[in-house]
Amino acid sequence: MGNNVIVVANRLPVECHEADGAATWVRSPGGLVTALDSALSRHACTWIGWSGRACDEQSIAADLPTRIHECELIEVPLTAEEVASHYEGFCNATLWPLYHDAVAPVVYNRSSFETYEAVNRRFCDIVASEAPRGATIWVHDYQLQLLPQMLRRLRPDLRVGFFLHIPFPPPELFGRLPWRQQILNGVLGADAIGFQTADALENFLASVCNHTQASGADGFISVPGSADEPERTVTVGAFPISIDVEHIGALATDAATAELARQVRSDLGDPRTLLLGVDRLDYTKGIEVRLQAIVELFEDGSLNPYETVFLQIASPSRQNVEQYQRIREQVEGAIGRAVGDLSRLGTSPIQYLYQSMPSDDLVAFYMAADVMLVTPLRDGMNLVAKEYVAARIHDDGALVLSEFAGAARELRDAWLINPYDTDGTKRAILRAVRASKTEKARRMSAMRQAVVRHDVQRWSDEFLSILATTDRQEIIDLRERSGLPL
Numbered sequence: 001m002g003n004n005v006i007v008v009a010n011r012l013p014v015e016c017h018e019a020d021g022a023a024t025w026v027r028s029p030g031g032l033v034t035a036l037d038s039a040l041s042r043h044a045c046t047w048i049g050w051s052g053r054a055c056d057e058q059s060i061a062a063d064l065p066t067r068i069h070e071c072e073l074i075e076v077p078l079t080a081e082e083v084a085s086h087y088e089g090f091c092n093a094t095l096w097p098l099y100h101d102a103v104a105p106v107v108y109n110r111s112s113f114e115t116y117e118a119v120n121r122r123f124c125d126i127v128a129s130e131a132p133r134g135a136t137i138w139v140h141d142y143q144l145q146l147l148p149q150m151l152r153r154l155r156p157d158l159r160v161g162f163f164l165h166i167p168f169p170p171p172e173l174f175g176r177l178p179w180r181q182q183i184l185n186g187v188l189g190a191d192a193i194g195f196q197t198a199d200a201l202e203n204f205l206a207s208v209c210n211h212t213q214a215s216g217a218d219g220f221i222s223v224p225g226s227a228d229e230p231e232r233t234v235t236v237g238a239f240p241i242s243i244d245v246e247h248i249g250a251l252a253t254d255a256a257t258a259e260l261a262r263q264v265r266s267d268l269g270d271p272r273t274l275l276l277g278v279d280r281l282d283y284t285k286g287i288e289v290r291l292q293a294i295v296e297l298f299e300d301g302s303l304n305p306y307e308t309v310f311l312q313i314a315s316p317s318r319q320n321v322e323q324y325q326r327i328r329e330q331v332e333g334a335i336g337r338a339v340g341d342l343s344r345l346g347t348s349p350i351q352y353l354y355q356s357m358p359s360d361d362l363v364a365f366y367m368a369a370d371v372m373l374v375t376p377l378r379d380g381m382n383l384v385a386k387e388y389v390a391a392r393i394h395d396d397g398a399l400v401l402s403e404f405a406g407a408a409r410e411l412r413d414a415w416l417i418n419p420y421d422t423d424g425t426k427r428a429i430l431r432a433v434r435a436s437k438t439e440k441a442r443r444m445s446a447m448r449q450a451v452v453r454h455d456v457q458r459w460s461d462e463f464l465s466i467l468a469t470t471d472r473q474e475i476i477d478l479r480e481r482s483g484l485p486l
């Protein structure tokens with residue numbers, strides 16, 4: 001990857017923390033930053049995005065760092081009003097729930113779509129002014145779906161790729177969106193479009209067929225020409241995102257991490273079984289699902305509260321969006337009730353941390369946990385599941401994983417669950433807790449092979465090589481060599 005690769009994402013990989021009258025920049029949370037930050041750490045590139053700080057808000061002055069690793073950072077300024085209408089509004093109250101199977105009510109608001117367009121336009125102007133001739137532009141995620149077409153019109157010399165980190169919904173759900181055509185045509189402005197799974201790709205193709213003049217087959221979409229633009233072919237495919245296996249493996253073999261893992265268990269009273277959940281606090285992640293199953297297992301005596309601890313780490317997320325305030329109240333209400341019912345003096349089988357952990361420390365928690373619970377109602381991929389597997393370097397531990405996470409396509413040897421089925425979830429948790437050492441080792445070793453074979457470096461290399469190739473046969477060969485699903 002050369003210097004003329006520009007990554008464009010809604011957020012820069014850093015955010016400003018203000019405490020005790022001082023401001024510092026730390027890595028911003030979430031799966032997109034975790035993945036891209038690792039994939040790009042060894043390459044020179046430019047990253048364009050919003051800093052997380054509204055430009056017209058009073059805050060302690062702290063200059064945005066100009067680079068992180070080899071990556072130059074360029075800020076797209078957004079006002080508080082734009083943040084409320086674009087980021088908290090159209091992105092996180094409309095697109096996010098709609099794209100996750102409408103598991104929470106979807107807000108349709110005309111003025112927030114207008115702000116979404118205006119913000120995509122601002123990104124376009126900044127990218128166009130920064131990009132050298134012929135540069136490769138890699139646009140990320142649902143916040144910037146209009147950008148590929150805007151860029152193509154303004155700078156036809158650029159090579160534009162688009163990757164969607166979240167699911168693409170079934171056509172009958174996507175079809176509800178009043179702005180469905182603008183979104184589809186916006187994304188189709190790219191030269192290559194990547195999805196997490198073959199299901200997301202199929203859903204996208206069905207919507208393209210329903211609402212545009214374009215048509216797709218065998219990994220290519222042909223977009224008819226117009227008076228201003230020639231006919232084009234867009235490459236599409238599933239590129240399952242992954243994690244930095246080497247980095248997690250190195251941490252897992254480090255004595256300090258192993259010591260921290262021992263400390264975690266000891267702080268929790270050295271339980272015989274430690275169950276763990278790690279998520280951004282989001283209603284798609286199914287935190288209540290696992291909590292309900294575990295509480296019932298304690299109540300019916302299947303799990304012994306004197307020997308078992310369930311620890312949920314929830315990192316704060318999108319705290320200004322109403323649905324997120326509600327899910328926090330629901331989760332914390334349920335946890336409060338469970339703690340009240342199940343605890344004994346001075347100790348509780350349910351432990352809850354609402355805070356963001358240093359990412360290296362998370363590896364110690366993964367190493368400490370006997371069973372990892374990843375139970376989203378819908379998830380594009382879910383990196384936590386892959387991180388847990390990468391941290392289990394001794395092929396032990398057990399993963400309970402929702403079928404509705406993209407990661408379930410690759411991690412077939414997890415204990416797979418339907419998160420809407422509480423009894424099935426309870427059975428899977430118990431099987432995972434009670435599985436023999438041999439069974440756990442067989443499953444974990446198979447999952448580790450899948451994750452090691454396909455790390456985040458390979459994900460970004462594969463996407464960028466397909467984006468760089470214009471020859472149809474070469475793209476087909478590249479796909480076959482990588483075993484990428486169409």
Ligand code: GDG
Nearest residue numbers: 030031032034165315356357358359379380381382383384
């Ligand atoms: C989106 C898609 C897709 C979590 N808590 C803390 C923390 N994390 C890190 C995890 C992991 C990342 O955040 C979460 O990634 P996920 O993939 O699980 O979920 P989303 O944030 O929803 O990510 C998702 C992803 O994009 C990538 O394409 O897989 O489907 O929704 O890396 O370790 N990190 C730190 N402290 C925490 O407390 N430092």
